[in-house]
Amino acid sequence: MTVPLPTKRPGREAMSGAAPLDRVLRALNHPIRRRILRALVDGTGSATTISQKTGMDLSLVSYHLSQVLAKECDIVELVDTVPRRGAVEKFYRLKFHALSEADPGDAPGEQPSPRRMSFEECFIVAVSAMDSDVFADLEGSGWDWSLAEVDAVAWREIREAGEEFNARMQRAAEASRARAAGETRSVVVGTAAFPAVSPGAPAS
Secondary structure: OOOOOOOOOOOOHHHOOOHHHHHHHHHHHHHHHHHHHHHHHHOOEEEHHHHHEEEEEEOHHHHHHHHHHHHHHHOOOEEEEEEOOOOOEEEEEEEEHHHHHOOOOOOOOOOOOOOOHHHHHHHHHHHHHHOOHHHOOOOOOOOOOOOOOOOOOHHHHHHHHHHHHHHHHHHHHHHHHHOOOOOOOOOOOOOOOOOOOOOOOOOO
16 A cells, blocks of 8 residues: 655654544555554564564664654654663554553453454554455455445444444454464454545635
8 A cells, every 4th residue: 555645754743733544644655664563553562673573674663663653653652661781672652552442462361352443553454464465365354344325223223233243253252262272363353333424615
């Protein structure tokens, strides 16, 4: 996915007042930053740990993490510093964790319980999956959206269907943890239902 950028690269002041999604789109407009953000969805990370996890050059990761994602886009935040052989290792996390019910990586164990993801986190993971072309790896995977006209009765039915789906998903995930055997993988599941807003007339 490529998002067109203005000719002049925006600095922190230009991006700080931008909407969260605008800042995410700016951040996603580079393959290195996409991989960094995907790593941070799983939890906190430093330039060193992300470089080791992804195999990317440390200096490139450090620049995009601290200068672009933290200072220009303002979508990651510094959460810890650890002295390392005369230097300081800085650990960051996504700032959108506050929009979720749990911080990334908070659940203990190798198989954490499902947590609610912010829209921005979900978008980051979806773009990363499209980047890697892995949708076909898991039969039935996809990102499906539709637009419908509904009345109050239909809206109630849609909400009930969504609640039922989420309950079944939760039970399936809990059963998977209880089995504690076999190979597992991270997947994003969920439902979405919200009002569609048409673009308004341009300001005069």
